[in-house]
Amino acid sequence: MISNLAKAGWRFKRPSVIPGFGMTLGFTLAYLTLIVLIPLAGLVWRSASLGWGGMWHVATDARTLNALKISFGTSLVAALINVVFGVIVAWVLVRYRFPGRRIIDAIVDLPFALPTAVAGIALTALYSKNGWIGRWLDPLGIKVAFTPIGITIALIFIGLPFVVRTVQPVMEEIRKEVEEAAATLGATRFQTISRVLLPGLTPAILTGFALAFARAVGEYGSVIFIAGNLPYISEIAPLLIVIRLEEFDYTGATAIAAIMLLISFTMLFVINLIQAWSRRRYGYAT
Incomplete structure (x- = not known):
């Protein structure tokens, strides 16, 4: 004993x-x-203080459900996109040497330093109907500003550095000799990526995904400008909380915040379980 x-x-x-x-x-x-x-x-x-009945009423309200759907749906899509392109950006920065590499490496961190309101205004100016990019998309029937598409773009912008900076250090520890050894043993490029590189990067990729997703769910400044804040169309949950506070409905605002907290905690807890399983399976640590 x-x-x-x-x-x-x-x-x-x-x-x-x-x-x-x-x-x-x-x-x-x-x-x-x-x-x-x-x-x-x-x-x-x-x-x-609302009680179960009051909490259920707030949680099942059509406006609340729609705001939560937009917030978590766009955050999930943005985090998944950032995983794909964040890994590609990290791979380019680690594996290749080219003119302007340090500049690109510094640009990746720009969303960290840039005020979110400035990012929102800039993206709105680009993707609005008369913007540099929006004017070309409008004739095609593609509307970005003041839609969930615009929200997703803003969340991609602020979430990309989390994936790149999480995956990049782990990727730097994987030596090129490992890839060359796999090639000499007859592995194809796809097999080298899927069986040699990805197992070691999976915990870091999941961590980057979790960070990008968590950052996107709570984002406010860069989203409210490009979202347009139209109820049932482009209204996010953080904005609905602010609206409830402006209406002096403090209990309703805290109820929505508690619902967001519960959903976020559950999703992050599941991601952490997957991370732990990945580390046990492949023997790598983040």
Whole structure:
């Protein structure tokens, strides 16, 4: 019994060159409690004042359902697109050397530094009916601004760096010799990508997807300009929360926020389970 407890304690607290495990763990728990857990608990407590009937009424309201559908639907599509093109961008930056590479590498981080409102105004100016790009799409019957398509484009813009910067360091650790060895053993390019490269990149890709998706769900500044904020058409859930606050419906606003929190937590929890399964299966760590 003592031996088992000792082994469990050894796994819980491994020796480190730098001491202070207890103090740093206490600081971590206190910090997370003050900054994250207490505000979220207050949100849940305020929304709980509605009761189950009130929460169900808010959750099943047609406007709320449509706003949640637009927010989570566009966020999911944008995150999936960012996974594909983010991996391609990271591959180009890691595997190739060409003039202007450092400039492109810096441009990837631009959405991090650019105010979201500026991004929204710029995208609206580009994709509106009279914009540089919108004027060419309008004769084809393609409307981007003030539609869910425009929201998706804005979310792609702000989410791409999360995928690139998550996948890029892991990709740099995969040596070219591994690809050459696979080729000498008779593997095709598709087999090299699917059986050699992707297994090692899967945890990082899932992490990038989770970060991009989480960022997109909570995005507000860059979306409200290009969305047009039309109820039942292009109204996102964060904007509906602001509208409820402006109407002094604080309980309704917190109820919508609690619903978003529950859906986001569930989806991220599932993604984390898939990440853990991927690490166990392929033996790679992010």
